[in-house]
Amino acid sequence: xxxxxxxxxxxxxxxxxxxxxxxxxxxxxxxxxxxxxxxxxxxxxxxxxxxxxxxxxxxxxxxxxxxxxxxxxxxxxxxxxxxxxxxxxxxxxxxxxxxxxxxxxxxxxxxxxxxxxxxxxxxxxxxxxxxxxxxxxxxxxxxxxxxxxxxxxxxxxxxxxxxxxxxxxxxxxxx
Ligand SMILES: [Zn+2]
Ligand SMILES: [Zn+2]
Numbered sequence: 001x002x003x004x005x006x007x008x009x010x011x012x013x014x015x016x017x018x019x020x021x022x023x024x025x026x027x028x029x030x031x032x033x034x035x036x037x038x039x040x041x042x043x044x045x046x047x048x049x050x051x052x053x054x055x056x057x058x059x060x061x062x063x064x065x066x067x068x069x070x071x072x073x074x075x076x077x078x079x080x081x082x083x084x085x086x087x088x089x090x091x092x093x094x095x096x097x098x099x100x101x102x103x104x105x106x107x108x109x110x111x112x113x114x115x116x117x118x119x120x121x122x123x124x125x126x127x128x129x130x131x132x133x134x135x136x137x138x139x140x141x142x143x144x145x146x147x148x149x150x151x152x153x154x155x156x157x158x159x160x161x162x163x164x165x166x167x168x169x170x171x172x173x174x175x
Contacts, residue, residue, distance in 0.1 A: 025102035
């Protein structure tokens with residue numbers, strides 16, 4: 001879980017490091033800062049990320065917990081414990097704004113060293129190449145209309161059984 005800070009000291013522009021990024025949910029109720037550049041940026045095609053964001057995939061920037069500070073609206077964040085359906089130890093705590101529904105953060109609680117997965121769509125500003133996806137996960141679920149991202153690695157080995165997004169959703173709705 002990211003750090004929480006209600007202090008306004010980090011909002012002093014004179015103290016702002018050039019590599020600090022700011023972010024906010026859709027309604028701007030939840031606001032945060034990111035220190036430095038992401039460890040990596042990952043597209044995830046898994047059906048859980050697709051359903052959670054209501055889109056075909058998620059794009060997350062990975063940051064060490066200590067580099068993520070919630071500066072406003074920590075009380076608006078709610079956590080959904082998404083118990084991994086693809087592999088049992090794959091639980092993701094998905095934090096979202098309870099007002100506007102934006103996905104903002106995720107963490108993997110079973111891995112203490114887990115970074116915070118920051119939803120790139122909530123990072124404010126004209127983002128540089130540091131925010132270009134470097135890896136794609138669960139590529140067997142990649143929608144057919146979507147091409148691999150240039151320069152990003154495609155992980156095709158992370159699904160332990162053959163399954164497509166369509167058959168996965170079928171399994172979900174008929175069980
Ligand atoms: Zn919001
Ligand atoms: Zn995913």
